[in-house]
Amino acid sequence: MVISAERLAARLRHGVPTVVLEVGRDSDAGYLDGHLPGAHSIVLELDLVGRRTETSGNAPLPDAGELQGVLRRCGVDDGSTVVVYSRDNPAVAIRAWWTLRWAGLADVRFLDGGLRAWQRVGEELDTDVPKSAEGSVVVRPGSLPVLSPDDAARLASTGHLLDARGTAAYLGDPQLPRAGHIPGAHSVPGSANFADGELLDTEALKELYGTYLDGREIGAYCGSGVSASTTVLALAQLGIEVALYPGSWSQWITDPARPSATGDRPGAHPG
Numbered sequence: 001m002v003i004s005a006e007r008l009a010a011r012l013r014h015g016v017p018t019v020v021l022e023v024g025r026d027s028d029a030g031y032l033d034g035h036l037p038g039a040h041s042i043v044l045e046l047d048l049v050g051r052r053t054e055t056s057g058n059a060p061l062p063d064a065g066e067l068q069g070v071l072r073r074c075g076v077d078d079g080s081t082v083v084v085y086s087r088d089n090p091a092v093a094i095r096a097w098w099t100l101r102w103a104g105l106a107d108v109r110f111l112d113g114g115l116r117a118w119q120r121v122g123e124e125l126d127t128d129v130p131k132s133a134e135g136s137v138v139v140r141p142g143s144l145p146v147l148s149p150d151d152a153a154r155l156a157s158t159g160h161l162l163d164a165r166g167t168a169a170y171l172g173d174p175q176l177p178r179a180g181h182i183p184g185a186h187s188v189p190g191s192a193n194f195a196d197g198e199l200l201d202t203e204a205l206k207e208l209y210g211t212y213l214d215g216r217e218i219g220a221y222c223g224s225g226v227s228a229s230t231t232v233l234a235l236a237q238l239g240i241e242v243a244l245y246p247g248s249w250s251q252w253i254t255d256p257a258r259p260s261a262t263g264d265r266p267g268a269h270p271g
Helices: 005-013 064-073 090-102 114-120 149-158 167-171 202-212 228-236 248-252
Strands: 019-024 040-043 081-085 107-111 160-163 218-221
Touching (some): 019 090, 090 228, 107 114, 149 160, 149 218, 149 248, 202 228, 218 248
Parallel strands (some): 019 081, 081 107
């Protein structure tokens, strides 16, 4: 699930087949200035997110056929090892990791520390742009659990629903009707999963999430389903499966009948 810059460099030096993807948020800015050798550029908002609707939220799940086309052009086959990284925002690459795993790819790894970690261990960047390839991967959506709005409301009562947004967003402004959090959700910001740009070790993650490791089902959401994917990866490091709410808060608030809570406590569970 997670690979270090040293281990990735060793794989590439020894010619171990590996598809490397640099993931940007809404553009490929910086990619042409230098990227990991052989890395293809993909853009979260263009390549990994579906078409938005009035009720979808900001980052809906992608169309399977379109995603398959993107991955094939990057040379991904069934059985490929795929490594994803970002230049400066790990959550973007981790949402890509989650999306590819959801799409049925078995061996997808997040480069811990991203581009900076690669440079920190003395590895060079490349400016050559790889040609479009002809991969043969078959996308199989639904390979990871997801939450609908109703599922999220249920889980806030029966299990643990974790809000990965920053504290200010979770607290909300009580003067605004659509601010705050899903009632019953607990605040664990996605940024807390990292130290110096790298994922916490397992002991630190156990300490961070210890309150919620009681065997009950866990789900995660954020503003648009990006930061919450870091919660999924962090707990996967502990062997715990977490369901992502892809629509997250941006979808939750599209229905005025859905309640919200403000303040530093979870609030009443939605009925």
